Amino acid sequence: MQDNNKTPLNVKRLTEFRRDLHRHPELKFNEFRTSEKIAEFLTALDIPFKRGLATTGIVASIYGHGHSADNPGPALGIRADIDALPMEEANNLDYASQHKGCMHACGHDGHTAMLLGAAELLSADRRFEGTVHLIFQPGEEGGAGARVMMDEGLFRLFPCQAVFALHNWPALPQGHMGTKVGPIMASGITFEIIIRGKGGHAALPHSTIDPVPVACAIVTQLQSLVSRRMDPLDAAVLTIGKIEAGTSPNIIPSEVKIYGTCRTLTDESQSLFLEGVKRLSHHTAKAHCAQAEVIIKPGGYPNTSNHSKEARFMASIMRDTVGEQRANSDVRPAMTAEDFGFMLQNVPGAYGWIGNGNDADSGGDLHSTTYDFNDKNLEIGAFFWEKLARQWFLTEAQR
Numbered sequence: 001m002q003d004n005n006k007t008p009l010n011v012k013r014l015t016e017f018r019r020d021l022h023r024h025p026e027l028k029f030n031e032f033r034t035s036e037k038i039a040e041f042l043t044a045l046d047i048p049f050k051r052g053l054a055t056t057g058i059v060a061s062i063y064g065h066g067h068s069a070d071n072p073g074p075a076l077g078i079r080a081d082i083d084a085l086p087m088e089e090a091n092n093l094d095y096a097s098q099h100k101g102c103m104h105a106c107g108h109d110g111h112t113a114m115l116l117g118a119a120e121l122l123s124a125d126r127r128f129e130g131t132v133h134l135i136f137q138p139g140e141e142g143g144a145g146a147r148v149m150m151d152e153g154l155f156r157l158f159p160c161q162a163v164f165a166l167h168n169w170p171a172l173p174q175g176h177m178g179t180k181v182g183p184i185m186a187s188g189i190t191f192e193i194i195i196r197g198k199g200g201h202a203a204l205p206h207s208t209i210d211p212v213p214v215a216c217a218i219v220t221q222l223q224s225l226v227s228r229r230m231d232p233l234d235a236a237v238l239t240i241g242k243i244e245a246g247t248s249p250n251i252i253p254s255e256v257k258i259y260g261t262c263r264t265l266t267d268e269s270q271s272l273f274l275e276g277v278k279r280l281s282h283h284t285a286k287a288h289c290a291q292a293e294v295i296i297k298p299g300g301y302p303n304t305s306n307h308s309k310e311a312r313f314m315a316s317i318m319r320d321t322v323g324e325q326r327a328n329s330d331v332r333p334a335m336t337a338e339d340f341g342f343m344l345q346n347v348p349g350a351y352g353w354i355g356n357g358n359d360a361d362s363g364g365d366l367h368s369t370t371y372d373f374n375d376k377n378l379e380i381g382a383f384f385w386e387k388l389a390r391q392w393f394l395t396e397a398q399r
């Protein structure tokens with residue numbers, strides 16, 4: 001870590017800020033209090049910002065010396081997601097959630113605080129040639145908030161030459177960082193299959209078209225997409241998480257609904273999957289005189305695929321921040337999904353991880369009822385973003 005004796009970063013205040021957000025988590029597009037707290041923090045630093053993109057989103061702009069809204073120069077975007085999850089916190093912390101059925105179990109409270117720490121550092125010394133846009137994004141958890149902000153003009157109003165984001169990561173030890181070139185997180189697509197047959201008496205199957213065995217056959221067949229259609233070196237997951245059918249053991253239902261999700265790291269695997277789900281469902285149903293309808297749900301996330309120049313640059317800043325031993329420039333990708341992938345489809349950039357640790361103290365896995373962002377990362381994250389921004393203007397913006 002840097003010698004930060006003389007920096008303007010107030011770690012104690014930042015920690016209190018993070019814990020206040022943790023105490024008051026808010027669900028997607030309802031982050032009104034969170035948004036207000038971010039606005040107060042920015043106002044105290046005299047940083048201009050625009051509110052209202054995707055309802056509760058905020059974009060703050062820190063201008064380097066000689067730059068302004070009319071003359072932004074090269075511009076860089078850094079994104080933090082701000083929303084929480086619909087679950088009950090099981091932690092016995094003095095700052096545990098006070099909002100019933102809502103919890104910061106993905107550490108977005110920490111992402112928000114790290115970015116505000118960077119705002120404090122960057123605004124205190126404006127010796128950089130351009131503009132840093134801090135993007136506080138709502139609705140990451142299933143709301144595609146990144147896409148909503150973009151649809152409402154994010155990159156038109158605040159053009160960025162590159163965009164970066166960090167996620168706290170329990171699989172890495174606290175204080176370690178990592179990224180990679182190419183796909184780092186999977187795409188997440190949800191689908192529904194409706195199998196229609198003909199219902200009737202359980203004792204008279206010959207006068208019905210029973211959709212239940214058809215559904216069972218489809219569920220089994222679908223896994224052959226993973227084992228027989230995918231390139232074995234391309235990661236892919238298909239999970240059926242919910243099946244609905246029938247009302248009674250002595251009635252053959254007329255319809256079965258199957259709900260599933262597939263996760264892939266490349267666009268090619270995703271198309272292969274979606275085509276395969278449709279083909280296997282239709283033909284298996286047809287073979288049993290039933291019919292299948294496949295509905296691909298809107299709102300799926302694309303994979304999060306890092307651009308090579310930006311990922312390499314991000315990795316170099318990780319090495320500078322936490323040291324060679326703690327920085328990994330080629331992490332194993334994860335099959336979870338992230339809406340930052342939408343931003344990377346439009347603007348070059350990279351996404352990386354900051355280790356939260358996965359021991360008893362750090363609360364286990366993301367989305368678990370005992371999760372908690374590790375406050376030791378606030379300072380590291382704030383300095384990381386400051387370093388990344390300053391270095392980007394020096395070397396990357398010019399290329």
Ligand SMILES: [Zn+2]
Nearest residue numbers: 106141366367
């Ligand atoms: Zn999450």
Ligand SMILES: [Zn+2]
Nearest residue numbers: 106108140167
């Ligand atoms: Zn998250």
